[in-house]
Amino acid sequence: MREPERDAEFVEFARARAPWLRKVAYLLCGDWHRADDLVQASMLKLYIGWHRAGQVENVDGYARRTLINTFLAEQRGPWWQRVVNHQREPDPEMLADARSATALDLDAALDLRTALAALPPKQRAAVVLRHYCDLSVEQTAEILRCSTGTVKSQTARGLRSLRVRLAASGDDTMEGRGL
Template sequence: MKSGREADADFSDYVAARQHALLRTAFVLTGERASAEDLLQTALAKTYLSWSRIRDPRAVDAYVRKVMVNEHTSWWRRAWRHQEHSTGQPPDCVGTAAAGSGQADGVGERDAMWSLVRTLAPRQRAAVVLRFYEDMSEAETAQVLGCSIGTVKSQTSRALASLRRQLSEAGATSPAGGS
């Protein structure tokens, strides 16, 4: 068992090494920089309280991600329960970029896609973020979300169907669609 100072130093080293990657994950979950920073800070505070109980150093990232997903879901539920729904609509920029294949078009399409991802239900968004942004397997995603692999598959399937529907309604076609 490490002394308090050694554990604090280990935690500080971990945060220094991983904070940027974890902040990116938090941003993809929340869609806003300030909310992402709040989410990460909350997750790291909860992780710090459990730091001495984390036995496998390789499991720390998964633990922090799980805390972020759970905390974000909790925030979303609290906001929904208090009728604090966002009134903003996703931008109408999907499929409206000027013709061309420049880098700016790709950035606009990526930003539009993440705008659509942010409209997903929290568990669906978490599944998409962990599977496709964090490049986790279905089993790893299930472990982080605390659910079965089948639930990950169904949440991911529903999320992708919703994204396809939204893209279709916006008049866009997926790159795999060939247009």
């Protein structure tokens, strides 16, 4: 494929899928600005390897895996260990997104996002992939490069932690979310 065609194809994909990847990234990291950074880093990796993406059957899955790998690699890196934002104010964009994207009341949505952000990275990734991206155990295991048993245990532990945290915050709507 010639480079101008390759670039145009990538730009079209990026415009169409960046908002979805941003939402997934936000669920993983809990910060819209960091989600933007994750998506940007993932898009750069995708662009560099775009010739490989054309060979896969599911380009969205390839992009999602790239995003998850970027997130998990960042969690292991020294930058993440040094820089941790505590007690930040809710992002106005996040509040607007919560109002328009969900019928749940705002407090419950913020409680869920706060509880999700408190999970360890692999548990958070497993919960987001299984329940937000609606992937099977096998698909999640493939993306996280682990066994199906690990996905099941990480998801179960993550959901248990979410239930405990939300019960402590007075949120009794877990059953309504399917968690």
